[in-house]
Amino acid sequence: xxxxxxxxxxxxxxxxxxxxxxxxxxxxxxxxxxxxxxxxxxxxxxxxxxxxxxxxxxxxxxxxxxxxxxxxxxxxxxxxxxxxxxxxxxxxxxxxxxxxxxxxxxxxxxxxxxxxxxxxxxxxxxxxxxxxxxxxxxxxxxxxxxxxxxxxxxxxxxxxxxxxxxxxxxxxxxxxxxxxxxxxxxxxxxxxxxxxxxxxxxxxxxxxxxxxxxxxxxxxxxxxxxxxxxxxxxxxxxxxxxxxxxxxxxxxxxxxxxxxxxxxxxxxxxxxxxxxxxxxxxxxxxxxxxxxxxxxxxxxxxxxxxxxxxxxxxxxxxxxxxxxxxxxxxxxxxxxxxxxxxxxxxxxxxxxxxxxxxxxxxxxxxxxxxxxxxxxxxxxxxxxxxxxxxxxxxxxxxxxxxxxxxxxxxxxxxxxxxxxxxxxxxxxxxxxxxxxxxxxxxxxxxxxxxxxxxxxxxxxxxxxxxxxxxxxxxx
Amino acid sequence: xxxxxxxxxxxxxxxxxxxxxxxxxxxxxxxxxxxxxxxxxxxxxxxxxxxxxxxxxxxxxxxxxxxxxxxxxxxxxxxxxxxxxxxxxxxxxxxxxxxxxxxxxxxxxxxxxxxxxxxxxxxxxxxxxxxxxxxxxxxxxxxxxxxxxxxxxxxxxxxxxxxxxxxxxxxxxxxxxxxxxxxxxxxxxxxxxxxxxxxxxxxxxxxxxxxxxxxxxxxxxxxxxxxxxxxxxxxxxxxxxxxxxxxxxxxxxxxxxxxxxxxxxxxxxxxxxxxxxxxxxxxxxxxxxxxxxxxxxxxxxxxxxxxxxxxxxxxxxxxxxxxxxxxxxxxxxxxxxxxxxxxxxxxxxxxxxxxxxxxxxxxxxxxxxxxxxxxxxxxxxxxxxxxxxxxxxxxxxxxxxxxxxxxxxxxxxxxxxxxxxxxxxxxxxxxxxxxxxxxxxxxxxxxxxxxxxxxxxxxxxxxxxxxxxxxxxxx
Numbered sequence: 046x047x048x049x050x051x052x053x054x055x056x057x058x059x060x061x062x063x064x065x066x067x068x069x070x071x072x073x074x075x076x077x078x079x080x081x082x083x084x085x086x087x088x089x090x091x092x093x094x095x096x097x098x099x100x101x102x103x104x105x106x107x108x109x110x111x112x113x114x115x116x117x118x119x120x121x122x123x124x125x126x127x128x129x130x131x132x133x134x135x136x137x138x139x140x141x142x143x144x145x146x147x148x149x150x151x152x153x154x155x156x157x158x159x160x161x162x163x164x165x166x167x168x169x170x171x172x173x174x175x176x177x178x179x180x181x182x183x184x185x186x187x188x189x190x191x192x193x194x195x196x197x198x199x200x201x202x203x204x205x206x207x208x209x210x211x212x213x214x215x216x217x218x219x220x221x222x223x224x225x226x227x228x229x230x231x232x233x234x235x236x237x238x239x240x241x242x243x244x245x246x247x248x249x250x251x252x253x254x255x256x257x258x259x260x261x262x263x264x265x266x267x268x269x270x271x272x273x274x275x276x277x278x279x280x281x282x283x284x285x286x287x288x289x290x291x292x293x294x295x296x297x298x299x300x301x302x303x304x305x306x307x308x309x310x311x312x313x314x315x316x317x318x319x320x321x322x323x324x325x326x327x328x329x330x331x332x333x334x335x336x337x338x339x340x341x342x343x344x345x346x347x348x349x350x351x352x353x354x355x356x357x358x359x360x361x362x363x364x365x366x367x368x369x370x371x372x373x374x375x376x377x378x379x380x381x382x383x384x385x386x387x388x389x390x391x392x393x394x395x396x397x398x399x400x401x402x403x404x405x406x407x408x409x410x411x412x413x414x415x416x417x418x419x420x421x422x423x424x425x426x427x428x429x430x431x432x433x434x435x436x437x438x439x440x441x442x443x444x445x446x447x448x449x450x451x452x453x454x455x456x457x458x459x460x461x462x463x464x465x466x467x468x469x470x471x472x473x474x475x476x477x478x479x480x481x482x483x484x485x486x487x488x489x490x491x492x493x494x495x496x497x498x499x500x501x502x503x504x505x506x507x508x509x510x511x512x513x514x515x516x517x518x519x520x
Numbered sequence: 521x522x523x524x525x526x527x528x529x530x531x532x533x534x535x536x537x538x539x540x541x542x543x544x545x546x547x548x549x550x551x552x553x554x555x556x557x558x559x560x561x562x563x564x565x566x567x568x569x570x571x572x573x574x575x576x577x578x579x580x581x582x583x584x585x586x587x588x589x590x591x592x593x594x595x596x597x598x599x600x601x602x603x604x605x606x607x608x609x610x611x612x613x614x615x616x617x618x619x620x621x622x623x624x625x626x627x628x629x630x631x632x633x634x635x636x637x638x639x640x641x642x643x644x645x646x647x648x649x650x651x652x653x654x655x656x657x658x659x660x661x662x663x664x665x666x667x668x669x670x671x672x673x674x675x676x677x678x679x680x681x682x683x684x685x686x687x688x689x690x691x692x693x694x695x696x697x698x699x700x701x702x703x704x705x706x707x708x709x710x711x712x713x714x715x716x717x718x719x720x721x722x723x724x725x726x727x728x729x730x731x732x733x734x735x736x737x738x739x740x741x742x743x744x745x746x747x748x749x750x751x752x753x754x755x756x757x758x759x760x761x762x763x764x765x766x767x768x769x770x771x772x773x774x775x776x777x778x779x780x781x782x783x784x785x786x787x788x789x790x791x792x793x794x795x796x797x798x799x800x801x802x803x804x805x806x807x808x809x810x811x812x813x814x815x816x817x818x819x820x821x822x823x824x825x826x827x828x829x830x831x832x833x834x835x836x837x838x839x840x841x842x843x844x845x846x847x848x849x850x851x852x853x854x855x856x857x858x859x860x861x862x863x864x865x866x867x868x869x870x871x872x873x874x875x876x877x878x879x880x881x882x883x884x885x886x887x888x889x890x891x892x893x894x895x896x897x898x899x900x901x902x903x904x905x906x907x908x909x910x911x912x913x914x915x916x917x918x919x920x921x922x923x924x925x926x927x928x929x930x931x932x933x934x935x936x937x938x939x940x941x942x943x944x945x946x947x948x949x950x951x952x953x954x955x956x957x958x959x960x961x962x963x964x965x966x967x968x969x970x971x972x973x974x975x976x977x978x979x980x981x982x983x984x985x986x987x988x989x990x991x992x993x994x995x
Contacts (some may be wrong), residue, residue, distance in 0.1 A: 179882050192719075194722050197722060197726065198722055198725060198726050205719050205722070205723070233624070235718065236717060237714075238713060238714045238715075238718045239712075239713045239714030239715070239718070242716070243669075243710065243713045244710060246682050247672060247673055247680070248680070249674065250673060251673050404927075
């Protein structure tokens with residue numbers, strides 16, 4: 046009925062062997078909590094991430110303002126600290142208050158694996174259906190990017206044709222979460238690359254040298270330029286018009302998992318130098334893997350996650366068999382001491398998927414005081430997940446190719462923004478809007494300092510070459 | 521009447537100060553002959569380039585075969601060793617003989633500077649008009665690429681809008697040299713990027729790591745992928761159809777100045793690994809700057825070149841004032857010893873632009889035997905250039921925006937290829953078609969060896985990241 050200390054498959058942890066102490070790692074490719082000397086992986090410490098990344102914690106007062114400005118009660122993800130951090134959220138609220146335009150941007154790297162419940166978090170938070178969330182609260186355009194080119198470039202084995210198959214499947218999964226085609230544009234890089242989008246890609250490439258990318262990503266791929274270009278309204282003239290003096294001032298709000306922050310830190314830095322509006326961000330924590338806190342679900346490890354195609358029985362089996370429990374070893378102990386909801390994966394999942402705050406609180410009290418046993422807690426979790434996944438599967442079955450076409454089509458979008466804006470106040474400059482470099486963490490700034498000299502030499506060399514090359518036929 | 525030893529402006533020579541001995545440098549950004557201990561820049565040694573680059577000299581027997589296969593007398597550039605080197609030209613002739621398709625690819629980096637007569641050489645050689653050359657001889661599609669994105673990325677100062685203005689002007693200059701819109705597609709990267717072209721760009725990027733690019737270009741820009749993608753027929757489904765099993769087998773023939781060979785060496789290497797037909801190349805030598813052998817015309821130095829917008833008087837003044845002479849110091853000496861046509865810029869220009877072989881030979885004999893004085897030689901050169909430049913200017917004035925549209929439009933092209941093919945023989949594999957790495961020079965292979973280890977580490981890291989990243993939402 047209860048589990049021993051969590052053992053986390055290596056693939057879910059850092060590169061360091063389990064038994065060896067290792068620090069918490071969170072970046073676009075690695076996510077894992079600190080591994081103690083005992084080899085046990087601790088839960089991700091999200092407060093240290095706020096410090097390390099230099100983001101802002103979402104405070105009670107932010108929630109109060111959010112409700113005041115939007116007239117909507119904050120989403121349970123915000124109420125429960127699942128969406129816990131931001132960059133310039135208040136600037137977006139200022140704009141909404143004044144009825145000034147902005148848009149939402151999220152995305153996904155299409156992969157052969159079916160999505161798991163962890164993948165749905167940013168989309169759930171972004172979407173409007175059932176829980177009626179961000180896109181509906183703000184009633185603004187939503188742009189969803191599918192990075193098929195990155196999935197090809199970064200894969201040793203995949204061909205473009207493979208990745209395009211995944212794109213076709215994944216887009217239906219995303220649509221099944223529930224978005225409004227009238228105000229949503231979904232694109233894949235291979236389909237959309239070109240025009241103003243490509244121009245912005247090269248603008249970013251020119252401003253972010255490979256060395257900056259190296260400092261941020263730890264390797265010299267400059268793919269960030271393509272993810273970055275999607276954060277700029279001028280990449281989408283069919284939505285925001287072709288007058289750059291207007292579109293360049295329209296910012297995006299990017300709901301993303303905290304591990305994606307480095308990409309957009311670079312984008313914010315460049316936006317400043319390109320005189321484009323800086324994207325704002327709200328960061329979600331991760332849904333723990335079944336194996337417990339400190340691990341992240343992996344699309345390639347079936348036993349690490351509940352997948353959106355799992356049948357009800359499979360969901361029951363996975364939760365009962367794998368969901369790490371915060372309960373005590375024996376029923377007696379559990380009755381006496383109660384369980385630990387912070388460590389309990391089933392409870393964590395309920396905080397993500399159970400809408401009713403009072404019900405959740407009843408469960409928390411019952412479990413921590415020993416009135417509720419792990420089996421009962423798991424049963425509640427199983428029931429919630431079965432409903433959630435079943436709903437998804439029904440919507441997924443209803444997604445037609447025509448609907449996909451509609452989302453992909455480069456059409457004008459229909460959105461209202463704030464129906465009752467207040468008189469436009471003097472434009473407030475978002476905090477940190479002129480602090481591009483501050484977007485980098487201390488370590489990255491150190492790395493950059495090192496790279497700077499090399500970089501200047503490189504530029505000098507390029508300039509020289511350019512002069513020599515000026516106007517010469519290439520062939 | 522005669523000149524002292526040539527003094528070449530620094531901008532036309534290598535980075536080394538004039539007075540210091542320096543080796544010959546020829547790459548896409550630097551072209552200059554060896555500078556002797558005396559500080560005098562020697563003529564480019566094209567034979568050492570053939571060795572260094574690993575290309576093949578165009579031999580008398582190649583010319584004979586060319587005439588036999590095409591039924592056309594070799595262009596004066598070939599007859600006179602101006603087009604002196606190739607890669608797989610015989611493979612292209614094999615295909616032509618069998619009536620198998622291929623296409624011509626040339627291009628230009630649009631710049632603010634007006635084109636000079638040096639820029640026109642690859643186009644003159646490629647075009648069909650007046651001298652009725654390659655495109656007409658073969659009657660195959662011609663693709664002309666304008667690398668506006670590269671000109672933006674590699675410039676410290678230019679904005680995309682600037683580069684696009686240059687593109688609009690430069691394309692009219694190119695059209696004025698004379699091409700057939702029915703079988704020519706001209707595009708700029710900013711206009712054309714996307715679709716199958718972008719897919720091939722990423723295919724090349726994936727196969728050519730930054731380290732390979734570094735080894736070839738000496739810096740880590742991977743722009744070669746975009747120039748490379750244009751060498752593959754599958755980038756142009758509107759011309760070659762969307763069946764890759766066919767288009768991937770259609771090679772290009774790239775007439776280019778020898779300094780551009782490194783780009784396409786990389787492309788040939790990658791083509792092999794992508795199972796695309798390798799592009800073939802024919803290399804032209806440079807038109808010497810007015811200042812003499814060993815220097816290259818510069819679009820940014822007016823006195824280094826005859827520009828296509830120079831008025832007749834300006835042409836006369838430039839030749840009389842700046843054209844380095846191979847003549848003797850006094851008329852008496854010239855009458856006695858005769859002049860040196862190898863060093864004489866006016867004579868060199870005549871070899872490029874005077875079509876009549878017998879007339880050219882009469883001039884050579886008269887000048888080298890002292891019967892002709894430098895003034896008379898310059899007068900003949902001036903007359904030829906005035907006619908050539910005037911003809912260009914008249915055609916340029918006639919280029920309409922509608923005509924430009926026609927060249928830019930993605931339409932089916934009309935071409936016949938070989939009207940009398942011989943029965944298709946067994947497909948001959950182009951020499952070196954499986955020797956991708958051999959396309960690199962010794963130095964580059966050395967550099968590559970060094971880079972290889974780093975590279976393998978990088979790939980291992982990427983693979984690991986990929987596994988972690990698989991299927992994770994990017995935002």
